[in-house]
Amino acid sequence: MAAAAHQADRPATGGQGCRAMTGGDRDGAPGDFRLTRRQLCALPGSAALLGLLGGCAFAARADAPPLPSDLFGGTTADPYLLALRAYIWGYPLVRAAQVRQNTTLPADPFRPRPPSAAGAAINRLGHAAELATPLMKQGVAPNNDTLYSLAWLDMREGPFVLEMPDFGDRYYTVQFGQADSSTEQALGQRTHGGQLPPVLIQGPDQQVALPAGMVGVRSRQRYMMIAERSLVRTPADLPAVHALQRAMRLRRWVDYAAGTDLPAPVSDQRPLLAPDTRCPAPLHFLEMLGNVLRDWRPDAGEARLISGLRPLGLAAGRGFRLEALSQAGRAAAARGLADAEAAVRAKTFTLGRNVNGWSVNYGGSVFGEDHLLRAAVAMDQIYVLPAEEALYPNARSDGGGQPLDGRNRYVLRFGAGDLPPVDAFWSITMYFARGLMVPNAAGIYSIGDRTGGLVRNADGGIDIMIQQEPPAAPRSVNWLPAPPEPFMVMMRLYRPRAPVRSGHWKPPAIQKIGGA
Template sequence: MTSLRGLLVTASAVLLSPLAYADFTASPSEAEAIAKEAYLYGFPVVEMYKTLYAQAVKADGPDYKAPFNKVGNTARVFTPKDTAFVTPNSDTPYSFVWLDLRSEPQILTMPAIEKNRYYSAQMIDLYTHNFDYLGTRTTGNEGGDFLVAGPGWKGSTPAGIAKTLKSEGDIVYVLIRTQLFDEKDLANVKKIQQGYAVQPLSSYLKKSAPAAAPDINWPQPQAGMSETPALFRYLDFVLGFAQPVASEKALFERFSKIGVGPGEKFDEGKLSADQLAALQRGIDAGKAEFAEFKKTKIDTHQVESGDFFGTREHLKNNYLYRYVGANVGIFGNSSAEASYIGYFTDAKGSPVNAAQKTYTLHFNKGELPPAQAFWSLTMYDGKTKLLVDNPINRYLINSRMLDQLQMDPDGGLTLYVQHESPGKNKESNWLPAPNGPFYSVLRIYMPTAKFSEGQWKLPMLFPAAK
């Protein structure tokens, strides 16, 4: 017979058991399926949070740019030492702005610049949607003052404001790109960057400021947070600043069964080993789906970068596509602003590896990438997804370098993509690769109709044995 004391001990153990976690009601098989879905949904959000923390919160960190509602300028192009986000471009020095719109809108000022220079302000919400743009393509190079408001603002656009931009969430990432022509042009870019500015609406109107929003206790990122069930804890936190839309109601009813969603407080520390294992299986299934999609659709160029980046309306709540964008090149531009073509495989369909082969990329005469602004081909390490350190400090070849490149006798252009130098007579056309797996990205800024209508044929990377 069980003693009264034994019953009390048993009851206490049940109350303290991870199985008693009230926010986790799914069975193991159900939890696995939900976790896969929630992982694909939440990965971009959590990856964005990692960038937010590094650039706007951790003031003593190497990737810190500026506090909220201030502009942080990087008056240089990216190098292998920059690690805040993967697959960065190195054509356009960046300016970074993290807007906190909880108490009131913010006014973003774009300076007027010369007509032949490209610049853009990419407006990104916490889901990684590009919800709007300012700059050359959309508002021109004349500059102006622009109002950025969160979902709760009900005011009218003041006089002097060129455009009002509304975000789904209370935090917005503004990623500003300013075209750099060459190293001698850096002083001009710095001057333009000094013209980017942010101020509260109350300051712009010369009125008293509203009550300040409460301070935020930002959770410090941890190793593996995007690859384990810990992701769901960070996702719950970020969703507090960007409530899901009506079209996601049913989605979050499912997510709530594992403690994920706005108002939820997922805690992996309260789960049993079986529950954690089910969630991890779901995450791994999501990764496997991406790997298969990349192999069959991305590497074969059956889908374009423009499918993965854009507004919510453009993406149509396709969470796999949003995940792909965040995984292969987070904060990529919408297709009208720039198109990205990834070279992950060669012309024979094999993964590219500069430790095993050398490669050439040939453009026929008159068939250079069709860009209204400019184009570039940038090299990345296949393992780190970062720029590649090399002896000539060249991370890309772009259209501004054409007068320095050696053209073929027939007027075409051949680029040499390999680890070792192709020789002094060809080094002007050399894009250095790591001694191992790599990928390169062809960016076409403001692509012409020739590209968007499919009239331009993409050249392939042709391999040769070393």
């Protein structure tokens, strides 16, 4: 979730004992992934970064190799090409499954969660009680604007009914995420005003007639994610949001229809990696993908693609068989997985159009047949909302193309009448380059339209000062604290108006105004 703090560890491809990499753990200039381990170690904060990486292969890779132009065309038995294909197509499936398992905790589903995390046992609704702060280490680019309510559903126990309270004029949205990391529906203030009708959620084979006055949602696979976001206007607003959370209800259809309020069963989940796996670490991704495919219901296009992966040992309904690969085939597949990971990671620097140094994915959660884009979004901003609900410009460089670094001072200047045109809210949040929030003595992690007392320029515009130390009063209110090292910022535009979605409105460039 681009706005959520519940992302799981990423599937890794290489490095003995490196089973998964933590989300948001990369540094470097936008559009340039040419970092060797020696260069990486020279970066400020690299010790913590390499600790996150745990010695994974990507940190030692020199660059991302070019992908074949017809990667998904035709048939092949080449394990290298098949591994490229499997990773780029399958990464979002594995990533989504990791998010599911890391938030539902199958081995200990009722373990208490941190107050800023919204995880819960599967088929149950969990709520975050606090906004994300730098103490939130579980994910990449958590937002500091909304409280989350989160549920993962095993549709074998469904259908389910979600009931929501009346939000009045408060912004809220309920995202229904598919198991491949795409999102086709987000319902809430934008679609139904303050009161969302009861939502009937059905699985692939469930055929309950939609009752009058309800809204229907369908999962294409066994698992579906529900992520609700409630706007918090000020810290004093938290109790009001907590009351709304307590009024939310998630029940099985049979209990809803019977008027009972029984908790849904906590169903078993298959581990992505068997505890006694014989699969070597560089091929762990294939085992994880294989376990996802054991529950997968491919559409026609996916069925052809998955069928073509049989020489790699992968099959829908059966999983991954290591013995299908010779020693040479295993080595070739490991190279393919590592190269595919590097290609996906390089793509995360250009998720969409480059606009004044900001990378903007105007397509939102619509990927079509662009498997590389879907994989990169899953790696960097999994479960983004549809573009009509939210857009997430992010910047790692200034207007001159130089990497953002807190040893410099910057200004983000909105001219009069050029503030983001949105129908809900906008914000800008500061992160370390690896995607974690930046601690600071002032406790300021984001700035936006709910920041009180922003000082305007003579022409009515607003300058946001991005630097380590607070600017002189009165512009100290306009301050977004930066760390003394490379950083990134993410702009969140909720319910963006047509000029934003069309690209007519553009985020202004971040301008360097002083050096170290």
